[in-house]
Amino acid sequence: xxxxxxxxxxxxxxxxxxxxxxxxxxxxxxxxxxxxxxxxxxxxxxxxxxxxxxxxxxxxxxxxxxxxxxxxxxxxxxxxxxxxxxxxxxxxxxxxxxxxxxxxxxxxx
Amino acid sequence: xxxxxxxxxxxxxxxxxxxxxxxxxxxxxxxxxxxxxxxxxxxxxxxxxxxxxxxxxxxxxxxxxxxxxxxxxxxxxxxxxxxxxxxxxxxxxxxxxxxxxxxxxxxxxxxxxxxxxxxxxxxxxxxxxxxxxxxxxxxxxxxxxxxxxxxxxxxxxxxxxxxxxxxxxxxxxxxxxxxxxxxxxxxxxxxxxxxxxxxxxxxxxxxxxxxxxxxxxxxxxxxxxxxxxxxxxxxxxxxxxxxxxxxxxxxxxxxxxxxxxxxxxxxxxxxxxxxxxxxxxxxxxxxxxxxxxxxxxxxxxxxxxxxxxxxxxxxxxxxxxxxxxxxxxxxxxxxxxxxxxxxxxxxxxxxxxxxxxxxxxxxxxxxxxxxxxxxxxxxxxxxxxxxxxxxxxxxxxxxxxxx
Numbered sequence: 001x002x003x004x005x006x007x008x009x010x011x012x013x014x015x016x017x018x019x020x021x022x023x024x025x026x027x028x029x030x031x032x033x034x035x036x037x038x039x040x041x042x043x044x045x046x047x048x049x050x051x052x053x054x055x056x057x058x059x060x061x062x063x064x065x066x067x068x069x070x071x072x073x074x075x076x077x078x079x080x081x082x083x084x085x086x087x088x089x090x091x092x093x094x095x096x097x098x099x100x101x102x103x104x105x106x107x108x109x
Numbered sequence: 110x111x112x113x114x115x116x117x118x119x120x121x122x123x124x125x126x127x128x129x130x131x132x133x134x135x136x137x138x139x140x141x142x143x144x145x146x147x148x149x150x151x152x153x154x155x156x157x158x159x160x161x162x163x164x165x166x167x168x169x170x171x172x173x174x175x176x177x178x179x180x181x182x183x184x185x186x187x188x189x190x191x192x193x194x195x196x197x198x199x200x201x202x203x204x205x206x207x208x209x210x211x212x213x214x215x216x217x218x219x220x221x222x223x224x225x226x227x228x229x230x231x232x233x234x235x236x237x238x239x240x241x242x243x244x245x246x247x248x249x250x251x252x253x254x255x256x257x258x259x260x261x262x263x264x265x266x267x268x269x270x271x272x273x274x275x276x277x278x279x280x281x282x283x284x285x286x287x288x289x290x291x292x293x294x295x296x297x298x299x300x301x302x303x304x305x306x307x308x309x310x311x312x313x314x315x316x317x318x319x320x321x322x323x324x325x326x327x328x329x330x331x332x333x334x335x336x337x338x339x340x341x342x343x344x345x346x347x348x349x350x351x352x353x354x355x356x357x358x359x360x361x362x363x364x365x366x367x368x369x370x371x372x373x374x375x376x377x378x379x380x381x382x383x384x385x386x387x388x389x390x391x392x393x394x395x396x397x398x399x400x401x402x403x404x405x406x407x408x409x410x411x412x413x414x415x416x417x418x419x420x421x422x423x424x425x426x427x428x429x430x431x432x433x434x435x436x437x438x439x440x441x442x443x444x445x446x447x448x449x450x451x452x453x454x455x456x457x458x459x460x461x462x463x464x465x466x467x468x469x470x471x472x473x474x475x476x477x478x479x480x481x482x483x484x485x486x487x488x489x490x491x492x493x494x495x496x497x498x499x500x501x502x503x504x505x506x507x508x509x510x511x512x
Contacts, residue, residue: 006271006459016271016346018459029461046267046346060348063270063359065305067352080348087349089301 123211194220259409266422270356272439428487
């Protein structure tokens with residue numbers, strides 16, 4: 001089955017999965033110069049895949065503007081989310097559970 | 110053939126503006142009069158009758174201003190004001206504004222008429238007397254460039270920021286380039302984008318005004334402890350507030366921002382404008398910034414929007430009083446699942462089946478049809494929602510308008 005991700009701006013270094021992605025070829029639609037990218041790990045629908053190698057400290061570009069920065073090196077084709085990027089504004093969202101988005105900095109005891 | 114050079118007929122108003130609808134508003138001035146006003150509206154012999162009003166007996170300058178902006182709105186041809194009799198906001202005052210704006214107008218008080226049924230009978234008879242004036246409004250040629258169009262999003266999902274809002278943004282670029290006017294709001298959903306947004310200001314004073322508007326919204330979020338991002342957003346694939354904000358702001362397109370409008374303020378020129386719907390810090394207890402989508406749509410309409418877009422990923426069914434609402438989704442499943450409620454499917458761009466430019470042209474074609482009189486899905490179904498809360502917002506002094 002063909003899997004697709006959408007790149008919104010030609011400068012972007014991430015694209016959004018239009019269906020759940022599994023390792024293998026991913027067709028790219030939208031504005032970018034690349035036709036496809038090789039996915040290396042499972043990525044849920046609506047989440048982001050790295051289109052190129054993004055070094056630690058480098059900005060994550062979506063819509064052609066920074067939406068955060070890398071907190072570790074991100075290889076191409078991998079899952080881009082809370083575990084590897086952080087907001088430039090909102091400190092708290094770096095402390096959320098990457099899968100559920102649930103806050104980990106509030107104790108319920 | 111350029112869609113933007115095509116003409117259609119609009120209703121010419123006394124102030125020179127042209128409307129794409131000729132609505133009759135039945136306005137109630139206190140909740141106690143709402144039932145009678147709604148009955149009159151329901152039984153009205155005039156097909157374009159709608160009911161609006163606010164709940165309180167005490168008046169609030171923001172809410173009164175909003176009602177007045179609807180009375181003066183180019184899509185409105187007549188106004189019947191219904192009061193109980195003892196409330197602060199007297200129907201005769203609103204009626205005077207309708208008269209001065211050249212609209213068909215009448216008013217009544219339930220206490221004077223003698224209760225529910227006499228008031229409903231009186232209201233219907235007043236509407237029958239207004240029919241000749243409503244049907245004799247002069248019509249003039251209009252083009253899309255004469256339109257003011259507003260956009261907001263609600264019930265968003267990951268497609269809103271990728272397809273729905275982006276298509277609206279591209280259409281707004283075309284509209285502004287053609288000499289039209291575009292409005293966008295939801296500054297509380299722009300957290301993280303202060304530099305980006307103010308950088309798009311058309312001059313130093315606009316840049317500064319955008320910064321102030323942004324700072325006020327940020328302060329508001331801090332005070333009410335509510336930012337516009339939730340665990341569900343993160344679980345749905347958004348990683349940062351900037352990412353969510355960009356998805357929301359995408360509907361503003363890429364043109365310079367010509368100014369910031371307050372609720373009920375008409376744009377001073379064509380171009381792209383940011384609508385500030387956040388309450389001012391003084392009397393912060395007056396009002397939540399965007400309590401629901403109906404309020405957001407009416408805010409845009411209060412600034413003169415002839416037509417409004419509601420971009421929704423998960424799906425929404427509302428329309429609005431006064432101006433047609435087009436519901437746009439970037440989610441192909443939602444479009445199929447709620448087909449009778451959705452006006453436009455922006456999802457083809459995601460799968461590479463259509464370019465963004467082509468899709469925006471398709472939206473322009475739909476705008477032309479709706480402006481020419483074709484009903485939106487919400488209009489077909491009878492939706493005419495409204496929500497007028499109490500808030501506190503200072504207005505700039507404008508010598509040519511009195512409130």
